[in-house]
Amino acid sequence: MTPETFLLGGDRPVRRLGFGTAQLTGPGYWGPRGERSDALAVLRRAVERGVTLIDTADNYGPGLxxxxxxxxxxxxxxxxxxxxxxxxxxxxxxxxxxxGRPERLRAMCEASLRRLRVETIDLYQLHRLDPDVPMAEQLGALAELRREGKIRHIGLDSVTPEQLTRALPLAPIASVQNRFNLLDRGSEAVLDLCQRRGIAFLPWFPLANGALTGDAADALDEIARHHRASRSQIALAWLLHRSPVLCPTPGTGSVGHLDENLDAAHVALSDAESKVLDALQPA
Structure with missing residues (x-):
């Protein structure tokens, strides 16, 4: 593997800078956003640009x-x-x-298989742990789907270090998807655990849901000028530099914005610049 790639689940190499599909849907991830042809063009452009990891969810749309x-x-x-x-x-x-009832998880997985037109989902992530269902039952349902060949790898979304530690003996966990970005590092302990265990970390809101482009610190602007890059590109480059298991999947409904995001992979931050960004705190 190169610094630009990650071996997901030990057998699926992916480019670490991927694409997320939430922004292809409307406000609140409900219904369509703009013209369908525009969404299709963005997805096709992502693959043309070499993206090999696309992150989606059954409830974006929903189903859309x-x-x-x-x-x-x-x-x-x-x-x-x-x-x-x-x-x-x-x-x-x-x-x-x-x-998170096992029968609901099975029905959701099978519906995703039909919509995606596949026999096996490469990475199926539990969007939230259900506090009313034992973790062993939820992960047991996904492990059963994996044994049946309907799931290749299992992931978790929005978990604490304690929950991840409890989950690991119950099922092979290939990924975690928690909120993490330059100005929100509340999941640092989860990231450190993922790095120790070789688990992919897919940060959601990798650009702080637009906040980085509105009120970023002067240091971010200075580094962006030095690289002739945008603030967003520097924020994504920082994630790629921060840990080899970080695999950001920023989303957009614009081909131009997509190209800008993917160009962040070519921004090589120095260790000194990364330390400056490491020291930034939320405004």
Whole structure:
């Protein structure tokens, strides 16, 4: 593997800078966003630019993001890894309901298989742990789907270090997806655990949901000018420099913004610049 790639689950090499599909849907990840043809163009451009990790979820739309991925890219390139998520039910643009019963997880996984038009999902992530269902039952359902060949690898979303530690003996965990970015490092302990265990860490809101482009520190601007780059590119470059297991998947509905994000892979921060960024604190 090179510094630009990560071996997901020990057998699936992916480029660490991927693409997330949430921004292809409307406000609150509900319904469509703009023209369908624009969303398809972004997905196709991502693969043209060498993206090999696409992160989606059954509740983006709901169902819409997975359908767009299949419409744009199926049949998939052999090196493309599709990651999706289940375990949350949507009933409106601001209504999210955790659903971790084994029978619900199975039904969600099988629905994702149909929408994505695949027999096996490369990476199936539990979108949230259900506090009303024993962890062993939730992960047991995913492990059973894995034994049946419907899931290749299992991931977790929004977990604490303690939850991840408890999960590891129950099922092979290939990825964690927690909120993490230049100005929000609340999951630093989870990241450190992932690095020790060789688990991919897919940071969500890698650009602080736009905050980095609004009120970034002077230091961020200075480094961006030095590299003739944007603030967003520096923020993504910092993630790639921060840990070899970090695999950010920034999303956008714009081809131009997609190209800008992917160009961050070519920004080589010095150790001194990374230390300056390490020292930044939320405004």
């Amino acid at each position: 993001a997975e359908e767009l991925v299949a419409e744009a890219l199926h049949p998939y390139p052999a090196d493309l890894v599709i990651a999706t998520k289940g375990g949350v039910v949507r009933t409106g643009d601001s209504a999210w309901h955790i659903a």
